[in-house]
Amino acid sequence: MEEKIEKAFEKARSFTPDNAGELEQFRIEYLGKKGVITELFHDFKNLPPTQKKQTGKLLNELKNYVQQKITATGKVLSDKEEYSSDIDLTLPANQFQLGSRHPISIVRKEIIEIFSKIGFTISEGPEIEDDWHVFSALNFPPEHPARDMQDTFFISKDPDILLRTHTSSVQVRVMEKTSPPIRTISPGRVFRNEAISARSHCIFHQIEGLYVDKDVSFADLKQTLEYFAKELFGEETKIRLRPSFFPFTEPSGEMDVSCRCKGQGCKLCKNTGWLEVLGCGMVDPNVLRACKINPEVYTGFAFGLGIERIALLKYDIKDIRMYFENDVRFLNQFSGTV
Ligand code: PHE
Numbered sequence: 001m002e003e004k005i006e007k008a009f010e011k012a013r014s015f016t017p018d019n020a021g022e023l024e025q026f027r028i029e030y031l032g033k034k035g036v037i038t039e040l041f042h043d044f045k046n047l048p049p050t051q052k053k054q055t056g057k058l059l060n061e062l063k064n065y066v067q068q069k070i071t072a073t074g075k076v077l078s079d080k081e082e083y084s085s086d087i088d089l090t091l092p093a094n095q096f097q098l099g100s101r102h103p104i105s106i107v108r109k110e111i112i113e114i115f116s117k118i119g120f121t122i123s124e125g126p127e128i129e130d131d132w133h134v135f136s137a138l139n140f141p142p143e144h145p146a147r148d149m150q151d152t153f154f155i156s157k158d159p160d161i162l163l164r165t166h167t168s169s170v171q172v173r174v175m176e177k178t179s180p181p182i183r184t185i186s187p188g189r190v191f192r193n194e195a196i197s198a199r200s201h202c203i204f205h206q207i208e209g210l211y212v213d214k215d216v217s218f219a220d221l222k223q224t225l226e227y228f229a230k231e232l233f234g235e236e237t238k239i240r241l242r243p244s245f246f247p248f249t250e251p252s253g254e255m256d257v258s259c260r261c262k263g264q265g266c267k268l269c270k271n272t273g274w275l276e277v278l279g280c281g282m283v284d285p286n287v288l289r290a291c292k293i294n295p296e297v298y299t300g301f302a303f304g305l306g307i308e309r310i311a312l313l314k315y316d317i318k319d320i321r322m323y324f325e326n327d328v329r330f331l332n333q334f335s336g337t338v
Contacts, residue, residue, distance in 0.1 A: 001055055005055070006058075009061075012026075012066050015069075031066065044056065099331070100331060100335035102323070103311045103317070103331075104205055111185075111187075111305075111307070115209065120184055120211075121184045123185070125188070127189055128163060129162060130160060130162075131159070134150075134164050135147060135150075137290040138168055138248040140247045141247075146245075151165075151194075152165045152192055152193055153202075165190055168248060175210075175292075179293070180212045180213050182210060183213075184210055186210075187206070188205065189205055190203075196321065198321065203324070206305065207307060209303045210283070211224070211300055213298065213299075215299065216282075216299045216300050217299070221301035229277070233313075237258055240255070240256050240274065241254070241255055241280075244281075248287045251282060252279065252281035253281055254276060254278070255277050255303075256276050258274060259274060268316065275313055277305060277310065282300070283300035311323075
């Protein structure tokens with residue numbers, strides 16, 4: 001009987017299965033109901049007691065060896081299958097969608113770059129402001145109708161704390177803190193109490209510019225704006241200035257740029273050949289005085305534009321509400337623009 005056990009041992013040792021099926025066969029062959037080991041145990045019962053000790057020990061060794069071999073080989077085989085057969089390392093990686101810059105960010109960046117080239121710094125200020133920085137320092141008398149054009153959301157009355165209606169408030173803060181020469185642009189989010197429609201929103205973005213120094217003239221303003229329009233809309237762009245009114249500038253104007261249809265007539269310019277782009281003017285002496293700058297020594301110009309409007313003209317966007325809807329079908333159209 002010991003010889004039989006030795007033979008079974010030898011066979012078990014030399015067994016190297018290639019797959020789980022062969023291993024299962026091996027298990028049945030040794031440990032199954034009619035398996036080698038089961039039968040050996042059967043025979044073992046009939047041995048004379050004197051032989052039982054020695055043979056029993058050997059038989060147990062065989063059984064343990066086979067059981068361990070099945071467990072260990074099973075693990076090796078399943079690891080091999082997991083890493084080799086199920087995973088194809090040559091497949092392309094899972095795709096993930098990269099977002100794109102928002103059109104407002106694209107245009108803001110572009111405008112900032114244009115003014116940076118001619119020495120304008122960037123200044124920022126709070127969105128929640130007081131009456132002084134949004135209205136009073138900018139020469140809006142308390143009951144003046146010009147305040148109605150920029151109605152806003154009040155957070156408290158007395159003192160008046162409100163959401164800024166333009167980033168001219170930032171320019172007041174800059175003038176209060178620094179002495180001329182000042183050459184800065186103020187990009188930022190602004191708020192107005194307006195009904196939301198295709199053309200207007202209660203939240204939008206502005207960039208306002210300010211230049212204060214000795215001998216700054218209207219000619220400097222016009223030259224700066226012409227440079228800006230050509231950089232933004234193309235070298236062939238023409239500008240025109242129309243008289244307007246703002247409490248904080250005198251004289252005040254509005255700048256139009258020539259339409260891409262070159263006067264042929266189109267929907268965008270409503271067949272006028274011109275597109276309204278921004279407000280501008282020479283800083284009113286009262287504003288300089290409110291910011292403790294001597295208007296006898298210094299003069300300045302200012303301008304302000306809505307980024308939504310510029311992007312609308314640049315990309316021919318029909319409805320201002322699209323900027324805030326976060327519809328990927330809209331946003332995807334700007335992917336690849338840096
Ligand atoms: N602050 C003005 C507005 O929001 C724009 C402007 C700025 C006009 C500077 C003239 C000069 O409408």
